[in-house]
Amino acid sequence: MTDELFKQMAQSIIDGDADAATQLAEQAIQGGLDPLEAITKGFVVGVNFVGQQFAEGEAFLPELVMAGEAMKAAVKTLEPEMMKRGAEREVLGKVVLATVEGDIHEIGKSLVGTMLTAAGFEVFDLGVDASPHKIIAKAIEVNADIIAMSALLTTTMVKQREVIDDLEKEGLRSRFKVMVGGAPITRDWVSRISADGYSEDAIGAVNIAKQLVAAG
Amino acid sequence: MSKNIKSITNPKLQLKVLTPEDVRKIHDATLQIIEKVGVRFPSQRALEVWAENGAEIDRDRMIVRARPELIEQALDSCPPFYTLAARNPQQDLPLDGNHVYAGTDGCGVEVIDIHTGVKRTSELQDVRDIARIADATEEVAFHWVPVSAQDKPHQTRGLHEIRAIWGNSTKHVQTESVYSEHEARAAIEMASLIAGGKDQLRKRPVLSLMQCTASPLGHDGGSLDAALLAAEAGIPTGFMTMAACLTTGPATMAGNLAVGNAEVIAATAMLQLAHPGAPVFYAAAQTASDLRNGAYTGGGPEDFLFGAATNVLADYYNIPLSMGSFATGAKEPNWQAGLENSLSTFMASLVMSDMLLGLGFLHGSRIWSFAEMMLDAEIFSIVHKMMQGIPVNAETLALEAIAAVGPGGNFLSQKHTRAHMRDLFLPQFMDRRPYTEWESKKDDARDWALTKARKLLAEHQPDPLDAALDAELERIIAAEEKALV
Structure with a gap:
C-alpha cells in the first residue's frame, strides 16, 4: 500500500501537479507515514526522473519548473509534521536568493529558486528590489551557505558588488559563498567583484551551488 | 523509423509577386518569342510532332515556330492534378496545389566524404548513402539523383543511380540524370517492374523525369527523346529552365522569365501534342550570372524573386512546378548558405511551389555535403512552421x-x-546555449548536422527492395550495357 503511495507521489511530481502532491502529502501525514520517507522514497524519485528526462532532452523547461513547484508544495505540506517530530530534512545547503536593489526583473531568479529547491536546497527568496542590508541580514538570520543575487541591468548589477563590499567591511565575507547571475553578468564581471560563482542559466546555477557547498 | 513526410499545406502566409496583368504580359511575350524567334528542338521525333501539327519548321537549324493558338490549345490538355507515387503508398505525393514538398538536389560531381571530411569525386555508394539518409528524413519527400555515379559507365550511369535509390528508400524518385532515348527506355522498364506492370506504372508513377532546357531557347535532343518516351508511358515529365540573367537570358528579370517560359512552355506543348493528357510539370531554377566573373550564382535576390514568380506562371498554366530553391553558391555551410537557402526556400514556399529542389549542395549544386543536407532540412522545417501562420482563437x-x-x-x-x-519550434541546430558552454566546446550547427547524418546512415534500415525484383533491375542494366559494347 505504501509503495503504491510512493509511486503516486513520484507521479504527481512528474505530472507537475501541485494539487495532487499536496493531497498525497496530507494523506501521508494522516496515515502516520514518516514525512522524511515520503520525500526521499516518494517525491524526490519524481524530481530525479524529470531531471533525468530534461538532461536527455526529453522534457522541457515548463515541465521542470512544474515538477519543482509540485515538489515545493509537497515539502511545504510536510514541514509542520517534520517540526512536530523534530525531524529535519537533510538539505544540500541554505540559499538566500534575491534580485538586487533597484531591479524588478525576477523570472530568472525565480527559476533558479525553483531549480535549487527541487535539487534539495533550502531557498529563502527575498523577491525583487532587495537592499544589501536586507540580503545580508537574512543570510545571518538563517545561517545561509550561499547568497545568490540576480540583476538584469548594467545599472543595477553594481549592487552585487555593493553586497560583497559590505560583507567584506563587516568581516562576513568568508562566512558566505556568493553567486551571481543575470543577462549582463560575464565571467569578467564575476572576477572583478570577486564573487565565488556564476551561471548563465538556472540549470547551471544548481551545479554551481552544489560545487560551492561541496568546497565548503 | 517514421514514414511521415513533412510537407507545407494549408498555408497562412501569402505573397503577391506578380499581378495578373504582369503574368498576362509575360505570357504574351512568351507566345511572341515562340512564334517569331522560335525554339530549337534538335530531335527528329520532336520535329515530327511539330510538323504534324502545322508548326513552321526550319529543318537545317531545327528551329520551330508555332502560332499562339497551337501552343494554348496544346496546353489545355495538361492534367492540373496528379500524384507522384512512392514504393510505399503512404508516401505518395499528391500534386494538388496545396502541398510543398522538398527533395534532395542533384546532380553533383563531388562529395565531402561523410567519414573523412575530404572532398572527392562522387560514386555510386554515395547515391546509396544519401538515399538512405533521405529515406530517414521526414523533410525529404522525394529524391533527385543527388550525385553522379562516376564509377559506373556513363551510358548506363542514370540507371545505376535510380536502382541505388530504390534499393535504399521507399520514397518517390524524380531523376534529372536520364536524358537519352535508350536510358529512358530502360528506366521505364525498371519503373514498370517496381510498379507492377506498364498499366500500373501509369496509375502509380514511381518515377518522374526532369529534363534541362538549353537556354536560351533551346533543348537537348536526347532530353526531348527521353521526355517523349516518358510521356507516352504516363511518367510525369518536366522541363527545367535555368536561364540566367546576363548570360543565357537578358539582364532584366522579366525578360529572363519570358525566355525561360518560352523554353518550358514550348516543350510542354510538344509533349501534349504527342501524348495529350500526359502528366507534365514546369521546372525552373533561374538565376543571375555574377556581374564580375559570369559565374552561376545559385543565390541572390534575383534568384529569390524567380523562386516566387515562377509558380505564378506555372499556376497560370495550371501545371505543377518543380522549383530550384536551396542550392547555395557558398563553399561551405556558412552565412551565405544559411541566407540563400532560407530566402530561396521561403519565397518559393510562400507561393506554394509544389516541389522544391533541393537539399544538400554547396558551390552551386556541385559539391554534396551531408551537413548541409541536414541543415537544409531544418531550414525547410522552419519555413514549414512559418507557413502555418499565427492561429488566433x-x-x-x-x-x-x-x-x-x-x-x-x-x-x-x-x-x-x-x-x-x-x-513552439524546437530547433536541432540553432545554438541557444549559454556562452560559456559554447566557449568550452566551440562547436556549432555544422558539427551537429554531420553527427546527425552519420547517425542516420549508421542506424537507419530502409524497407528493402524485393531481392528478385532488384535482380531484375540489375539484369535490365546489364543487358543495356551489353548492347552498348
Whole structure:
C-alpha cells in the first residue's frame, strides 16, 4: 500500500501537479507515514526522473519548473509534521536568493529558486528590489551557505558588488559563498567583484551551488 | 523509423509577386518569342510532332515556330492534378496545389566524404548513402539523383543511380540524370517492374523525369527523346529552365522569365501534342550570372524573386512546378548558405511551389555535403512552421492563463503552457546555449548536422527492395550495357 503511495507521489511530481502532491502529502501525514520517507522514497524519485528526462532532452523547461513547484508544495505540506517530530530534512545547503536593489526583473531568479529547491536546497527568496542590508541580514538570520543575487541591468548589477563590499567591511565575507547571475553578468564581471560563482542559466546555477557547498 | 513526410499545406502566409496583368504580359511575350524567334528542338521525333501539327519548321537549324493558338490549345490538355507515387503508398505525393514538398538536389560531381571530411569525386555508394539518409528524413519527400555515379559507365550511369535509390528508400524518385532515348527506355522498364506492370506504372508513377532546357531557347535532343518516351508511358515529365540573367537570358528579370517560359512552355506543348493528357510539370531554377566573373550564382535576390514568380506562371498554366530553391553558391555551410537557402526556400514556399529542389549542395549544386543536407532540412522545417501562420482563437488567446499569472510572475508552470509548449519550434541546430558552454566546446550547427547524418546512415534500415525484383533491375542494366559494347 505504501509503495503504491510512493509511486503516486513520484507521479504527481512528474505530472507537475501541485494539487495532487499536496493531497498525497496530507494523506501521508494522516496515515502516520514518516514525512522524511515520503520525500526521499516518494517525491524526490519524481524530481530525479524529470531531471533525468530534461538532461536527455526529453522534457522541457515548463515541465521542470512544474515538477519543482509540485515538489515545493509537497515539502511545504510536510514541514509542520517534520517540526512536530523534530525531524529535519537533510538539505544540500541554505540559499538566500534575491534580485538586487533597484531591479524588478525576477523570472530568472525565480527559476533558479525553483531549480535549487527541487535539487534539495533550502531557498529563502527575498523577491525583487532587495537592499544589501536586507540580503545580508537574512543570510545571518538563517545561517545561509550561499547568497545568490540576480540583476538584469548594467545599472543595477553594481549592487552585487555593493553586497560583497559590505560583507567584506563587516568581516562576513568568508562566512558566505556568493553567486551571481543575470543577462549582463560575464565571467569578467564575476572576477572583478570577486564573487565565488556564476551561471548563465538556472540549470547551471544548481551545479554551481552544489560545487560551492561541496568546497565548503 | 517514421514514414511521415513533412510537407507545407494549408498555408497562412501569402505573397503577391506578380499581378495578373504582369503574368498576362509575360505570357504574351512568351507566345511572341515562340512564334517569331522560335525554339530549337534538335530531335527528329520532336520535329515530327511539330510538323504534324502545322508548326513552321526550319529543318537545317531545327528551329520551330508555332502560332499562339497551337501552343494554348496544346496546353489545355495538361492534367492540373496528379500524384507522384512512392514504393510505399503512404508516401505518395499528391500534386494538388496545396502541398510543398522538398527533395534532395542533384546532380553533383563531388562529395565531402561523410567519414573523412575530404572532398572527392562522387560514386555510386554515395547515391546509396544519401538515399538512405533521405529515406530517414521526414523533410525529404522525394529524391533527385543527388550525385553522379562516376564509377559506373556513363551510358548506363542514370540507371545505376535510380536502382541505388530504390534499393535504399521507399520514397518517390524524380531523376534529372536520364536524358537519352535508350536510358529512358530502360528506366521505364525498371519503373514498370517496381510498379507492377506498364498499366500500373501509369496509375502509380514511381518515377518522374526532369529534363534541362538549353537556354536560351533551346533543348537537348536526347532530353526531348527521353521526355517523349516518358510521356507516352504516363511518367510525369518536366522541363527545367535555368536561364540566367546576363548570360543565357537578358539582364532584366522579366525578360529572363519570358525566355525561360518560352523554353518550358514550348516543350510542354510538344509533349501534349504527342501524348495529350500526359502528366507534365514546369521546372525552373533561374538565376543571375555574377556581374564580375559570369559565374552561376545559385543565390541572390534575383534568384529569390524567380523562386516566387515562377509558380505564378506555372499556376497560370495550371501545371505543377518543380522549383530550384536551396542550392547555395557558398563553399561551405556558412552565412551565405544559411541566407540563400532560407530566402530561396521561403519565397518559393510562400507561393506554394509544389516541389522544391533541393537539399544538400554547396558551390552551386556541385559539391554534396551531408551537413548541409541536414541543415537544409531544418531550414525547410522552419519555413514549414512559418507557413502555418499565427492561429488566433479562444484557446490560443490564453485569457485564463493570463488571468492566472497576472502582472508579474511567469507562465512556465501554467497548464496552458504545458498543453501548448510543443506548438513552439524546437530547433536541432540553432545554438541557444549559454556562452560559456559554447566557449568550452566551440562547436556549432555544422558539427551537429554531420553527427546527425552519420547517425542516420549508421542506424537507419530502409524497407528493402524485393531481392528478385532488384535482380531484375540489375539484369535490365546489364543487358543495356551489353548492347552498348
